[in-house]
Amino acid sequence: MDFHLNATDGGARAATLTTAHSTIATPVFMPVGTVGAVKALDAIDLQTHLEPQIILGNTYHLYLRPGDDVVAQMGGLHGFSQFPKSFLTDSGGFQAFSLSDNVKYAEDGITFRSHIDGSKHHFTPQKVLDIHTTSARIS
Amino acid sequence: MMILDDLIALPAEPARIRESIARTTRWAEESIGYHRANQHNGIGVDQNIFAIIQGGTDRTYRRQSAEELTALDFDGFAIGGLSVGEPNQAMYDTVEWTTPFMPTDKPRYLMGVGTPEDLVENVARGVDMFDCVMPTRNARNGTLFTSFGKINIKKSTFTTDETPIDPECGCYTCQHYSRSYLRHLYRARELTYFRLGTIHNLYYYQELMKGIRTAILAGKFAQFRREFYRKRNENRNIEPTAIA
Numbered sequence: 001m002d003f004h005l006n007a008t009d010g011g012a013r014a015a016t017l018t019t020a021h022s023t024i025a026t027p028v029f030m031p032v033g034t035v036g037a038v039k040a041l042d043a044i045d046l047q048t049h050l051e052p053q054i055i056l057g058n059t060y061h062l063y064l065r066p067g068d069d070v071v072a073q074m075g076g077l078h079g080f081s082q083f084p085k086s087f088l089t090d091s092g093g094f095q096a097f098s099l100s101d102n103v104k105y106a107e108d109g110i111t112f113r114s115h116i117d118g119s120k121h122h123f124t125p126q127k128v129l130d131i132h133t134t135s136a137r138i139s
Numbered sequence: 140m141m142i143l144d145d146l147i148a149l150p151a152e153p154a155r156i157r158e159s160i161a162r163t164t165r166w167a168e169e170s171i172g173y174h175r176a177n178q179h180n181g182i183g184v185d186q187n188i189f190a191i192i193q194g195g196t197d198r199t200y201r202r203q204s205a206e207e208l209t210a211l212d213f214d215g216f217a218i219g220g221l222s223v224g225e226p227n228q229a230m231y232d233t234v235e236w237t238t239p240f241m242p243t244d245k246p247r248y249l250m251g252v253g254t255p256e257d258l259v260e261n262v263a264r265g266v267d268m269f270d271c272v273m274p275t276r277n278a279r280n281g282t283l284f285t286s287f288g289k290i291n292i293k294k295s296t297f298t299t300d301e302t303p304i305d306p307e308c309g310c311y312t313c314q315h316y317s318r319s320y321l322r323h324l325y326r327a328r329e330l331t332y333f334r335l336g337t338i339h340n341l342y343y344y345q346e347l348m349k350g351i352r353t354a355i356l357a358g359k360f361a362q363f364r365r366e367f368y369r370k371r372n373e374n375r376n377i378e379p380t381a382i383a
Contacts, residue, residue: 001187001214003246007356011238011265014355017246020185026246026267027351029258029344032275038341039275040333049311049338050345056270059140088270091141093191094219094251097148105145105162125143125166126173132140133183 021078022053022085030088034058035065036081043083053085059131060092064114064121068134076138089135091128140183141217141250142170144191149225156195159220163193164207171211189248191219196229198236205240215246218266222251231260238265255284255347259367262351263360274344278336281325284343287374290318292336297322310342311335 002018017024031038031046033055038046046052062071074080077087093110096103100112109124145162147155167190174188190208194200209216218237221230234249241247248268249261258269274284281292285305290297292304303313304321312321312335324332354363 003215003244005243007358009355009358009360010263012262012351012355012360013247013265013267014352015246015267017267019187025349025352027258027262027348027355028268029274029348030268030270031341031344032270032272038337040279040330040337045334045338050341052341052345088248088268089140090250091143093141093144093146097146107162109143109166123143125170128143129140129170129174129177129183129188133177133186136140136183136186 019054019086021087024053024086028054030054030056032056033081033083033087035061036071036077036083043081046083054088055083055085057087057089057135058092058095059089059128059135060095062089062135063092063131064116068131071135072137077135079138087136089132091132092123093128096123140186141189141191142167144193144219146193146220147195149195149220149223151195153197153200156193156197156200159193159195160200160204160207163191163204167208167211167213171213175212187214189213189215189217189246191217191250192237192241193220194233194237195220196225196233198233201233201237202240205237209240209242213245215248215268216241217248217250219250221249222253222257222271227257230257231264234261234264234266241265255344255367258344258347259351259364262355263364274340275337278340279333281336283336284340286343286370288371292318292322292325294322304339305343308339308343308346310339312339312342 004016006014006016015026031052036057057077062068071077071080096110096112099115103110103112111122113120143166145159147159177183190213192204192208194204246267249266251271252269253271283290283292283304286307297318300318302318305313354360
């Protein structure tokens with residue numbers, strides 16, 4: 001990733017962020033596409049009407065459903081969703097915190113119950129990165 | 140990709156904030172070590188890794204968390220743990236206390252923020268990236284953003300209103316459909332409304348960011364900020380019923 005500061009004005013900054021999938025002009029607002037879709041839109045709507053260079057995905061949700069291994073098998077997050085620009089994938093720390101009524105913090109990570117089926121899961125820092133890389137990759 | 144952090148509810152006891160910072164830093168150290176080793180083995184080579192600064196709404200704790208995390212080799216840094224119900228001014232102050240301790244040569248991401256006003260105020264405080272469910276969720280609830288404030292499409296004043304949501308907007312929805320039609324779709328619970336409302340609100344957010352960027356590049360951000368508020372206040376006096 002390349003970060004180039006184009007201008008500053010007081011505290012405000014304008015920069016250009018270049019990733020493997022897009023060139024992002026900042027300041028940028030990233031639409032939220034939690035499960036691999038911005039709610040009510042598909043990737044073609046996004047590309048035709050909004051042209052965002054980056055949207056959010058959430059690995060907590062993708063891991064629980066359909067499973068990061070399924071996403072990888074179906075072309076990775078880009079191939080699966082058909083959104084060709086950048087994804088910023090959130091870790092699920094916030095989702096475990098806000099969606100699970102039963103989250104336990106331990107020294108090595110967090111244990112929580114799925115908001116979908118109540119199943120128990122344990123996230124460590126390494127496990128979270130594994131889910132990120134699996135979701136992004138094409139297997 | 141964002142690493143695992145220890146997020147806390149606000150307000151929080153100092154002991155819990157200290158625990159959150161210590162744990163977040165330790166997990167960040169483990170994360171960066173693991174990711175760089177993975178990359179060395181060809182895994183996640185193109186992926187960028189961001190750490191998340193914690194510390195509640197306390198100036199000293201935010202600085203401590205920022206200093207500990209920015210000492211590590213991350214691609215970018217986020218400010219987390221805000222927009223969880225604290226007053227707006229507490230969020231603005233916390234961002235203002237944190238950004239001076241973030242690198243100038245890496246992106247700064249404020250997680251989960253916010254309203255159009257929040258975006259303008261936090262850009263002023265040095266933030267580069269934002270995300271929030273607000274434009275999409277509000278669209279689905281009937282609240283639509285315009286250059287003169289928010290409108291609620293449910294209102295009976297729009298029953299026969301032929302104008303688009305925002306006469307100044309260039310989005311697909313505003314180019315094709317009236318407030319009257321959108322109000323009807325919303326009230327009829329037609330699924331098409333969700334798509335049209337979402338396109339409009341996201342377009343509004345994108346245009347706002349483009350306007351901000353253009354102003355920064357021209358050295359006119361202060362002027363942009365004044366004009367942004369002037370337009371909202373002016374309209375409030377002329378057409379109070381249109382403001383949700």
